[in-house]
Amino acid sequence: MRIDKSRISGTRFMFAIAFFLQSSALLTSFLAGITMQESWIPVVAGFVVCIPLIYLYRTLMLRFPDQNYFQVLTTVYGPVVGKVIGALYLWFFFTLTTLNVGDIGDFIKLTVLPETPHVMLTLCCVLVAVWAVRNGLRVVTRYGSVFTVIEFLIVAVSIILVSNQIKLTNFLPVFAQPAAKYIQGIHITSTIPIGETVVFLMLVPCVKKLSPREATKYWFCGVAMGIAVLLAALLRDIAVLGNTIHFFSLPGLVTLRLVNLTEALSRMEIIFTIAIMMLLFFKIAVLIYVSTIATAQLFETTQFKRLALIIGIFVVAYGPTLYPSSVEHSMSAHTVEPVVWTLFEIILPLLTFLIAKIRKLPEPVPAAKGQEG
């Protein structure tokens, strides 16, 4: 059963991954709170550590090219256990969507619309995302490539604009923290931005057939582009803010507030604000799409368009129950979320792959009678 009939090219899939990862630029404060001016180390190390993980996702995609992740779970674990694990994943997708919707609400409230109620901000964003989801994956991912390039340009221009404030000594001292801090930082990088790409396994049937070479190229280039922008933004913030970076919940915003080249070129943080809103909106649209497809798959229906709106409303209603404040969210992102996410992003996909390998799944389709002999 194929839920969404639309198809996207491998290139569009790659840009969707890149854009999805870039949108975690808002979350650099999760890392900065732990490894401060050395936060670039866990990002680089996290990418290296995640190479086998990305390869695992790419292999699952190639092994089950016509099945989304929920169908893979049913094939590998059987209908009952597969559905139970699918229900757990559904909770994971809903929670991920809700946390990102909460982030965009908090961000807009903090930067542009402080008087507007949080629920109105999240509702407006979700309604537009739902509109995109109802039109299928092609519409959700349509502007991914354009936005990826815009984000590259914004980060590049912002680095040029703050170049007069950059002090290379802000990167020092290096390797001054206990090893446990780096491990925690690498774990956060592996699970919060990179491991979240597990959601793309739900899009597999909508991606045009890829050869192993193409799949490897698109997965790795997508992740590399996303991480490159994340790293560039982080290096810029560290170079400007130094070891004070962990004082701020939005270091990128603070860095761009410091731009002061002439009278005209000041208060540039609006660039960052627009970029982050654009990125988070895209991420939310992808996550709502994935949650909708996952719900439709769990109930074995193809009517996903009719579920998108109520899922969007559920996400808005579920949000305030998760954390009472963004401080609690940040604390949880340091200590609890990486551990919980590990189950869904690393352990279960790995287990699924190993069982599929041992059971030699998917079974080859027997040739039609007319073609035999």
Added chain:
Amino acid sequence: MVWIVMGFLLIGLIDLRPLLAQRKLRAIAAFLVIFTLALVLTVLQKMNIKIPSVMFAWRDLLQWLGLTYPK
């Protein structure tokens, strides 16, 4: 509260009515499950009733297992 009920009625009109007309039973079941959850959560929050956080349940479980990072 009136706005909440009206909002949910509108969603029902937009998406549930066509599903009922087409007798898509599985889709109706999926819609009603999510609809009920969303309505209950919204009404409870409107009535200022504290809803336990799932993430705090995970935190307590992981702390009990000794699997969280130190604060």
